[in-house]
Amino acid sequence: xxxxxxxxxxxxxxxxxxxxxxxxxxxxxxxxxxxxxxxxxxxxxxxxxxxxxxxxxxxxxxxxxxxxxxxxxxxxxxxxxxxxxxxxxxxxxxxxxxxxxxxxxxxxxxxxxxxxxxxxxxxxxxxxxxxxxxxxxxxxxxxxxxxxxxxxxxxxxxxxxxxxxxxxxxxxxxxxxxxxxxxxxxxxxxxxxxxxxxxxxxxxxxxxxxxxxxxxxxxxxxxxxxxxxxxxxxxxxxxxxxxxxxxxxxxxxxxxxxxxxxxxxxxxxxxxxxxxxxxxxxxxxxxxxxxxxxxxxxxxxxxxxxx
Amino acid sequence: xxxxxxxxxxxxxxxxxxxxxxxxxxxxxxxxxxxxxxxxxxxxxxxxxxxxxxxxxxxxxxxxxxxxxxxxxxxxxxxxxxxxxxxxxxxxxxxxxxxxxxxxxxxxxxxxxxxxxxxxxxxxxxxxxxxxxxxxxxxxxxxxxxxxxxxxxxxxxxxxxxxxxxxxxxxxxxxxxxxxxxxxxxxxxxxxxxxxxxxxxxxxxxxxxxxxxxxxxxxxxxxxxxxxxxxxxxxxxxxxxxxxxxxxxxxxxxxxxxxxxxxxxxxxxxxxxxxxxxxxxxxxxxxxxxxxxxxxxxxxxxxxxxxxxxxxxxxxxxxxxxxxxxxxxxxxxxxxx
Numbered sequence: 127x128x129x130x131x132x133x134x135x136x137x138x139x140x141x142x143x144x145x146x147x148x149x150x151x152x153x154x155x156x157x158x159x160x161x162x163x164x165x166x167x168x169x170x171x172x173x174x175x176x177x178x179x180x181x182x183x184x185x186x187x188x189x190x191x192x193x194x195x196x197x198x199x200x201x202x203x204x205x206x207x208x209x210x211x212x213x214x215x216x217x218x219x220x221x222x223x224x225x226x227x228x229x230x231x232x233x234x235x236x237x238x239x240x241x242x243x244x245x246x247x248x249x250x251x252x253x254x255x256x257x258x259x260x261x262x263x264x265x266x267x268x269x270x271x272x273x274x275x276x277x278x279x280x281x282x283x284x285x286x287x288x289x290x291x292x293x294x295x296x297x298x299x300x301x302x303x304x305x306x307x308x309x310x311x312x313x314x315x316x317x318x319x320x321x322x323x324x325x326x327x328x329x330x331x332x333x334x335x336x337x338x339x340x341x342x343x344x345x346x347x348x349x350x351x352x353x354x355x356x357x358x359x360x361x362x363x364x365x366x367x368x369x370x371x372x373x374x375x376x377x378x379x380x381x382x383x384x385x386x387x388x389x390x391x392x393x394x395x396x397x398x399x400x401x402x403x404x405x406x407x408x409x410x411x412x413x414x415x416x417x418x419x420x421x422x423x424x425x426x427x428x429x430x431x432x433x
Numbered sequence: 434x435x436x437x438x439x440x441x442x443x444x445x446x447x448x449x450x451x452x453x454x455x456x457x458x459x460x461x462x463x464x465x466x467x468x469x470x471x472x473x474x475x476x477x478x479x480x481x482x483x484x485x486x487x488x489x490x491x492x493x494x495x496x497x498x499x500x501x502x503x504x505x506x507x508x509x510x511x512x513x514x515x516x517x518x519x520x521x522x523x524x525x526x527x528x529x530x531x532x533x534x535x536x537x538x539x540x541x542x543x544x545x546x547x548x549x550x551x552x553x554x555x556x557x558x559x560x561x562x563x564x565x566x567x568x569x570x571x572x573x574x575x576x577x578x579x580x581x582x583x584x585x586x587x588x589x590x591x592x593x594x595x596x597x598x599x600x601x602x603x604x605x606x607x608x609x610x611x612x613x614x615x616x617x618x619x620x621x622x623x624x625x626x627x628x629x630x631x632x633x634x635x636x637x638x639x640x641x642x643x644x645x646x647x648x649x650x651x652x653x654x655x656x657x658x659x660x661x662x663x664x665x666x667x668x669x670x671x672x673x674x675x676x677x678x679x680x681x682x683x684x685x686x687x688x689x690x691x692x693x694x695x696x697x698x699x700x701x702x703x704x705x706x707x708x709x710x711x712x713x714x715x716x717x718x719x720x721x722x723x724x725x726x727x728x729x730x731x732x733x734x735x736x737x738x739x740x741x742x743x744x745x746x747x748x749x750x751x752x753x754x755x756x757x758x759x760x761x762x763x764x765x766x767x768x769x770x
Contacts, residue, residue: 270456
């Protein structure tokens, strides 16, 4: 009798078995904004990186005869004041903007996770590292970024060439000035997780600390890291555009969305579309990424799941 | 309470010192030479003289010390003298940091430009708060209603779209297409008559509203979340069961408690809006502190850049302190951490 009941329960459990990531996906799928965000973001990425294969106009070719043109079949988005094709420039600029966003986020994420885990796991380093985080949070980021770029621009330009040098500089400075929130969240989570029984068990059977961190701690702090990754992309894209918009980002002949917007503002009365397109794409990218972050946060929060 | 404030102050002072040193060091260790932009025909001896006249002859720690002294001792004394018309000590020979570009004291340039920034930033912040609080309250009270849905979406858009795009679109619509508002901020305009006041009002609408909308988008999200946190608590049920009407429950009981975190967030946000003003001032050509910073950066005017960057850092630390103290005053539980 009892065995029959047990079997029944086990079977019931099996039929309702759901994996963690299945649950996360189900919750994420319910968040319509996040779903639309993913579609828009993937679409923008595909257009920007695959578009140049379909529309193979050189973004840097200058044609003085066709200046300030309105959209036509030859130039679907028109041309600028020295005859660059706006669509080709938008595609090339998008590649740079997205690459900056992605790489800067990666730097911030690795740095933030490293500092967060270190602070959470080692008592001695906790105080100093958190003071360092507070210190970075108290820095005026935008003025400081402008200053750093001004000061180190020429040196890097001489070392790695005008484009690669500035690209590395911008990715690097955005990365090292936006890791603080990740570090704080990761530290908080690590502090909670390292007191749990499974970590104690791992300790007591003699697992090395490094292995504990990689096998037991890191997978458990993955969800806040993923959320801050998406928000980090949005933040990096906005920062890069802001720097370019202030004229201190990439050089003029090197299109990014922010740079195109900055160059377009001087011709706003002649060709307003030069302002609209880059701005629209920055806004759409950031909006979609923010929605993805929102959806991920809900999906990865067990308290929200099943509602 | 006094101990709480003292403890916060003691944390703030070393933070400020370290930040000031970081800013000073970044600018000092940078590979760029201030005489690098001079023509090639200038002989090396003259270059050396120029460097000396710019105050670059001494060791770094000496210059850092002098810079600190002028920032924390000399300039406050100057401001005291100017505002009360008194003379304290040897005011004529007091060390002041001069701009390399204009040879005038940096602090005077900042004092000259601060009002424009304060007007634009201050007004936009006030408008932003005035918009965000009622919107947040209604959104939370009518959760999942159409107003809440629309509000959440608008806040998400307003928070994601950078001000340098909304500002440019505003110019495109209101200045280029409709021609209602001036495109460029007229910095020479003096308000001395009603007509000038109207002009001043018109040219401030766009910069103020662009910043205000961005602020409101962020703050309304916090306001909504904070009210939602409070709405289901026991004291709300108590207030209702005492027979207080909904208006009093919401606007007296819930609002007072949910404003506590929002007020600290407002205080924390003030220095960051100065950072945002750098961009807004650049879009609308307002001659404020942000524009001064950009001009100084483009002209490699290191003393001005140092002082302004440090001023921004000072504001961040100051308002962090204010937010901490405010939180302690408003929520007594915080004081005993």
